[in-house]
Amino acid sequence: MSQIKYMLLTSRQGKTRLIRWYQPFDIKYKHKILREVTTNVLSRKSKMCNILEYQDHKVVYKKYASLYFIAGIDLDSDNELLTLEIIHRFVETMDRYFGNVCELDIIFNFSKAYSILDEMIMCDGSIIETSKDEVIHVVEAMDAIESNDDLDRVLS
Amino acid sequence: MDNHKVLILLPESLEIQEHIAFISTIFQKQYDETESIARDVQWKTKYYETTLDLYIDTYDVLQEWVNDFVSDECKELRDVISGIIFVFKDEDHKPPVECLKNLIDERIEDFTAKFFIGCYFNENVIEEDELYELNSDLLVQNFEIVNWFDKPDPSMDKVGSERIKEIIDVHPWLSHPETLKKNQGQINISPIDLDSFMTKLEQAKERYQTFDDSKEAELFIEKIIDELSDMIV
Numbered sequence: 001m002s003q004i005k006y007m008l009l010t011s012r013q014g015k016t017r018l019i020r021w022y023q024p025f026d027i028k029y030k031h032k033i034l035r036e037v038t039t040n041v042l043s044r045k046s047k048m049c050n051i052l053e054y055q056d057h058k059v060v061y062k063k064y065a066s067l068y069f070i071a072g073i074d075l076d077s078d079n080e081l082l083t084l085e086i087i088h089r090f091v092e093t094m095d096r097y098f099g100n101v102c103e104l105d106i107i108f109n110f111s112k113a114y115s116i117l118d119e120m121i122m123c124d125g126s127i128i129e130t131s132k133d134e135v136i137h138v139v140e141a142m143d144a145i146e147s148n149d150d151l152d153r154v155l156s
Numbered sequence: 157m158d159n160h161k162v163l164i165l166l167p168e169s170l171e172i173q174e175h176i177a178f179i180s181t182i183f184q185k186q187y188d189e190t191e192s193i194a195r196d197v198q199w200k201t202k203y204y205e206t207t208l209d210l211y212i213d214t215y216d217v218l219q220e221w222v223n224d225f226v227s228d229e230c231k232e233l234r235d236v237i238s239g240i241i242f243v244f245k246d247e248d249h250k251p252p253v254e255c256l257k258n259l260i261d262e263r264i265e266d267f268t269a270k271f272f273i274g275c276y277f278n279e280n281v282i283e284e285d286e287l288y289e290l291n292s293d294l295l296v297q298n299f300e301i302v303n304w305f306d307k308p309d310p311s312m313d314k315v316g317s318e319r320i321k322e323i324i325d326v327h328p329w330l331s332h333p334e335t336l337k338k339n340q341g342q343i344n345i346s347p348i349d350l351d352s353f354m355t356k357l358e359q360a361k362e363r364y365q366t367f368d369d370s371k372e373a374e375l376f377i378e379k380i381i382d383e384l385s386d387m388i389v
Contacts, residue, residue, distance in 0.1 A: 063313075065312045104202060147374065147381065
């Protein structure tokens with residue numbers, strides 16, 4: 001069972017677009033991870049391995065267009081390839097939701113990106129949903145509720 | 157609200173047609189080579205639109221241009237620009253990159269709020285691995301080198317002019333009222349408009365209550381929200 005420690009989404013320019021922590025870290029350590037992991041990953045060449053060891057855990061990352069999806073996983077119990085697959089699922093789901101997702105989509109709809117991620121990964125870092133259809137269905141249902149609320153507000 | 161200002165620095169060794177092609181490709185603007193300032197250039201993305209003023213300058217010897225640019229007379233310009241696009245085509249790309257890196261580091265205040273693009277306008281492009289290394293060193297300065305003549309690669313990375321556009325797209329423009337809620341604060345509904353707006357609302361309310369199928373109702377809601385927003389914005 002995969003239990004992710006954190007998930008980061010960073011741009012090629014080193015700007016963090018999404019962060020989700022699945023384990024308690026103190027603020028100092030969070031900053032350290034952000035700074036060091038991002039720098040490490042961004043400096044890696046395209047043909048280098050997508051898995052690296054960092055302190056007491058492993059970092060698995062994958063680059064899609066201008067975005068780096070980075071996940072911190074346990075050194076012994078987690079599976080790197082499964083983590084890469086989870087990242088890929090997340091990207092594919094966003095791709096389907098936004099229609100060819102790009103950095104700008106995430107900047108302007110970060111709450112939607114978080115909703116998609118939260119549907120796939122539980123607050124303790126374990127995977128709860130792998131079906132893209134199911135995730136999209138739930139997120140679209142949320143959108144419909146929001147639209148109804150908007151209309152109700154206007155009509156009232 | 158003033159337009160955002162972007163400085164474009166081109167080498168004199170570049171043909172005039174290349175100047176025009178460069179600016180037209182990125183900004184989709186018919187550029188007149190006699191202009192040193194191209195005003196009111198529209199920059200549109202999926203989510204916002206803004207207006208830019210392009211300040212276009214050329215250099216013969218880069219270091220001389222830098223010396224002028226760091227002078228006190230240019231302080232106002234340095235402060236007001238949102239980003240700089242440097243174009244260079246020297247066979248050895250290292251000296252101009254180093255020169256520009258020092259310029260950003262030492263003489264541009266608050267460089268983290270601006271974007272800096274170094275466009276390598278040479279068909280002998282900088283190798284991918286070297287470009288990675290170079291860009292990772294320039295990360296702190298918010299400075300990125302882009303090969304103009306790079307060919308699209310399978311990693312879906314945007315290259316050349318597309319990457320330059322992408323950097324401009326994701327730049328956090330300070331205060332852009334044109335973002336999303338266009339013309340916010342200028343909503344001015346005349347009494348007649350308000351009447352028709354209220355009538356439409358009432359009709360929508362009545363119609364909405366007649367729907368049994370939730371999907372159909374959802375579609376209707378979306379359509380009505382769009383129509384009503386168009387009426388007031």
